[in-house]
Amino acid sequence: MELQRIAYALDAELICGPDDWEKINIETVFASDLMSDVLMSDRDEMLMVTSLSTEQSIRSAGIVGSEAIVIANDKTVTEGMIELAKDQDIALFCTRHPKFESCVRLGRIMEV
Amino acid sequence: MSEEHKQPLQSSLRVQELIYGLRISEVMTSKVFAVSRNCTMRDVQTIMKNNSITGVPVVDSKRVVGIVTMNDLMNALEQGAMEQNVTRWMVGEVQTLAEDMPLSFAISAFGKFSFRQFPVVNKKNELTGILTFRNINHALIRELSRQLRQMEQQSEQPVEPASLNLSKVYQLHRYDFENGGKASSEIKKFLKERGVPPKLVRRVAVASYELEINLVAHSIGGMLGFDINENRVKISSHDRGPGIEDTEKALTQGYSTANEWIRSQGFGAGMGLPNVKRVSDEFAIESAVGMGTMVQSIIYLKSEKENENQ
């Protein structure tokens, strides 16, 4: 599924991202606020949804191969996070919806 | 929490890392002068004088039962008790070190206790050596000169840009979550640029990241060293405290002593060490309370078959 559709469904606002972010294909999603849980995953997690707005979220997402990350719950995003996301070519979004609601919205448009 | 930490020179960090990783048995004096229970303080005095040493362990069938230091000797001398048995004057409860501990643990022990020497014992608890600060200084000088020699050789032959050879050490500070993760990012980039398969890069990144976070979250600070060649990535984490009481337990999924603040940073799920172990081809952890923790993770870059064929 194209990232553009996901962003629309989540009312997500793009903070930074590569030029052609709209067309990035997302097949897998991981939602967690526990970084070691993310790192335990064996597959590529193309999209990460988290309400933990820290640099460590971006780093963890980068390690498991994420191309996009959505910060839920209307959390503030820091300069450091933006820099890290740019450095790793990750599209960074935030949404006003809480994590659960974001996942429900994702579930409606994606087959799990 | 974001104090500015200046990274010391890479070469000095590397020497420190090399020293930390040495085994006590490689550094200690193996020729130990010890006395048995029925020796006198006079015997100890003779031994100290003839060999210019300041501490003599007391042993009973190779087990350390006490130690007589210069201080004890002075006391006996003052009381005119030089013909008395060592058992009257020795210090009975001796802090020993295990010979296979990393040297970093011993350095912590010197910092923690005000002893000038530690008897060293093997797995059977038998005396096999003695460790003084002088031994550590010698090891330091040895590693320094080795490092210098290496640097000279390296400057003679320019390194190929695509070479996988790298040895690098990062220093990590307590609760400095902002910088925890920098090392693994850099190493990840290094491997990726050299065409290492993404699956392997990811395993290295997971191991080093979790170890970095553990240093920041649980230790008083320490260092993370990388030693990379075309066959494998070796990651070693050293710190000098507080140590882990039960490493078996620390390796079980979900076990964590993380406080609320660490949890608020997204850590403390108790999956870190199990994660490191899972992604490693070789894994080892050693820890002693009050002295430190050492974790080593090796990830093969070539399949084992290829490694064997070399």
Ligand SMILES: Nc1ncnc2c1ncn2[C@@H]1O[C@H](COP(=O)(O)OP(=O)(O)O)[C@@H](O)[C@H]1O
């Ligand atoms: N370097 C270290 N120094 C002291 N204790 C450590 C160190 N690394 C790990 N530990 C201990 O082992 C436990 C488990 O570690 P880990 O599996 O990484 O889980 P977590 O970091 O989520 O607590 C920690 O909670 C801590 O008690």
Ligand SMILES: [Mg+2]
């Ligand atoms: Mg951990």
